[in-house]
Amino acid sequence: MSEQTFSEWLRQQCEPEWTAVVTHPFATAIIEGTAAGDAMRRYLEQDFQFVDSFTALLGAAVAAADTFEARVPYGTFLGQVATTEEKTYFHRALAELGGRTEVPLEPVTAAFRELMDEVRRSQDYLLIAAVLCVAEWCYLGWASRAAEPLPESFVHREWIELHEGAEFRAWVAFLRGELDRLGAGLGEERRREVLGVFRRAVELERAFFDMAAG
Numbered sequence: 001m002s003e004q005t006f007s008e009w010l011r012q013q014c015e016p017e018w019t020a021v022v023t024h025p026f027a028t029a030i031i032e033g034t035a036a037g038d039a040m041r042r043y044l045e046q047d048f049q050f051v052d053s054f055t056a057l058l059g060a061a062v063a064a065a066d067t068f069e070a071r072v073p074y075g076t077f078l079g080q081v082a083t084t085e086e087k088t089y090f091h092r093a094l095a096e097l098g099g100r101t102e103v104p105l106e107p108v109t110a111a112f113r114e115l116m117d118e119v120r121r122s123q124d125y126l127l128i129a130a131v132l133c134v135a136e137w138c139y140l141g142w143a144s145r146a147a148e149p150l151p152e153s154f155v156h157r158e159w160i161e162l163h164e165g166a167e168f169r170a171w172v173a174f175l176r177g178e179l180d181r182l183g184a185g186l187g188e189e190r191r192r193e194v195l196g197v198f199r200r201a202v203e204l205e206r207a208f209f210d211m212a213a214g
Ligand SMILES: Cc1ncc(CN)c(N)n1
Pocket: 047, 050, 051, 135, 136, 139, 205, 208
């Protein structure tokens, strides 16, 4: 029997919360194209505030990674996806929904930004990778439940496509691989420290969808 990887151990420790995120009713409504315009607007307005700290965290990963091989995928994702595809999606989707790019933060958005800013300031690569991994892996989790044909509305369809597909899967596999590489041989105390951050991020993902569902 093969040994459990560190990333899989972290994920399992966060059940049933993890499954609650990837099967959340709001995520299901996105993949079915039934999430109402008002709810999508509220969600994307808040997520645009999330993405600001998330992008900063990607930059911190470039700086804090312990190898050149690891810096490159962070830099690539930061340049290609976070600052181009995702950014244009937000502007188009918010325009379509009558949303704003500057809004007061919901408490969950503020708490998520605080977690990302905290690990960014720590410059602790393993903790940075743990938060990035939760954010991307659980989004792959719900988005990969979408069935063809995807919703007609670009607001739903493109949000699914941004979190699915070969490139996004490879990105998540890279993040998990980094946790597995760095997690091998860690002492119990350090494993628990990483789990603490991982779990906070999973709880915030769930609360974020709860906020969007209203
Ligand atoms: C809250 C949240 N978590 C994760 C993702 C995926 N980048 C996101 N856009 N927003």
